[in-house]
Amino acid sequence: MKRLVLGFLIGCLLLIFAGCGGAPQGASSSSASSSASSSFATINDAMGRTVVLDKKPERIVVTSASFLEPLHEVGGDVVGRPDSKTQMPDFAKDKASVGKVYQIDTEKVLACEPDLVIINKGMNEKLAPTLEESGIKTIVVDMKSYDDVKNMVGIFAQVTGEKEKGEALVKSMDEKIATVVDKMPKTKHRVAILHSTNQGLTVQLDGSIAGSVTKMLGWENVAANDTPLEKNPDAAPYSLETLVQQNPEIIFVTSMGKIEEIKSSMEQTIADNPAWQTIPAIQQKKLFYLPQDLFLLSPGIHYPEAVETMAKLVDPEAFK
Numbered sequence: 001m002k003r004l005v006l007g008f009l010i011g012c013l014l015l016i017f018a019g020c021g022g023a024p025q026g027a028s029s030s031s032a033s034s035s036a037s038s039s040f041a042t043i044n045d046a047m048g049r050t051v052v053l054d055k056k057p058e059r060i061v062v063t064s065a066s067f068l069e070p071l072h073e074v075g076g077d078v079v080g081r082p083d084s085k086t087q088m089p090d091f092a093k094d095k096a097s098v099g100k101v102y103q104i105d106t107e108k109v110l111a112c113e114p115d116l117v118i119i120n121k122g123m124n125e126k127l128a129p130t131l132e133e134s135g136i137k138t139i140v141v142d143m144k145s146y147d148d149v150k151n152m153v154g155i156f157a158q159v160t161g162e163k164e165k166g167e168a169l170v171k172s173m174d175e176k177i178a179t180v181v182d183k184m185p186k187t188k189h190r191v192a193i194l195h196s197t198n199q200g201l202t203v204q205l206d207g208s209i210a211g212s213v214t215k216m217l218g219w220e221n222v223a224a225n226d227t228p229l230e231k232n233p234d235a236a237p238y239s240l241e242t243l244v245q246q247n248p249e250i251i252f253v254t255s256m257g258k259i260e261e262i263k264s265s266m267e268q269t270i271a272d273n274p275a276w277q278t279i280p281a282i283q284q285k286k287l288f289y290l291p292q293d294l295f296l297l298s299p300g301i302h303y304p305e306a307v308e309t310m311a312k313l314v315d316p317e318a319f320k
Helices: 002-038 067-073 106-111 125-132 146-160 162-181 209-216 240-248 259-272 274-278 300-316
Strands: 042-043 050-053 061-062 080-083 097-100 114-120 137-141 190-197 202-203 235-237 250-255 287-289
Touching: 002 287, 042 162, 042 274, 042 287, 050 137, 061 067, 067 080, 067 114, 067 146, 097 106, 106 125, 114 146, 125 137, 137 146, 146 162, 146 209, 146 300, 162 300, 190 209, 190 240, 190 259, 209 250, 209 300, 240 259, 250 259, 250 300, 259 274, 259 287, 287 300
Parallel strands: 061 080, 061 114, 080 097, 114 137, 190 250, 250 287
Antiparallel strands: 042 050, 190 202, 202 235
16 A cells, blocks of 8 residues: 555656656747747848848938838838939938948948948948947848849838738839730840940840840840859940840940930940941941939839830830
8 A cells, every 4th residue: 555655656746847847848949939929020131141120120221222212112211321313212311321322431320320221232231240240230132133122122021010011012013014015016136235334335144234124025135145244243344246246136225424425435436346337236226225213223113114114215116
């Protein structure tokens, strides 16, 4: 009888100890799960980083003016932004300046006391480590291609907590682009895209803004397989001999300067070398200049306008 009682007591004690041992494990798992779910957003940025926002950002600084409109469309606001002559919406004009887009002033950024800085990949990502050391969260965003822009809208919707607004904005852009593409004849034009600067010409590849729009319209970029420049994966060296061999039907020109000066320079370049006259695009007067606000810097949520602009230059009759 005593053995039975002793065995019963030992069994009870083992059950109690087992319960005590299991409780902390369950509490730890619950705590970890609670911690993960308590964060406001987990974002994968263009640098391959996972950025966890513990709460909704209240003081946002952006390093590109192209971020302003899409962020505003999904319910966001900023306390600081870069200077811009062409992409400054009215609601951002009175916000603090953090310098020129190519020369962001870190001290001005810090003076805005941001809890999040949204950075443009390929231009300002070197700012991220310095800001992170100061305890400021950063998200690096790419926005050259249309897919980049749609991804950017999704990220901004996560930042503001307005997922439905982000989805609605992407759907609207998709529909506008589809409308333009549907109007165009299904002709696969052979296109060359030149970029003109004071230093000369380069050729734009598919990763460029104009290259991205060309693909969306179903056309062929004759330079798509050219070897890119070492410091610019979206461009290749210009060669008139190569251009003649590629035989484009249409040539687009993007530029960093004043359009009148670029046109004058291109006309002189073409006049100086008879080889240009052997290219179908020149023979048929299909040399077109693309506006800077849509093709030099990212058009952002105005990508549908960029697609329509390029389409109208090639086939204006389709839009009458």
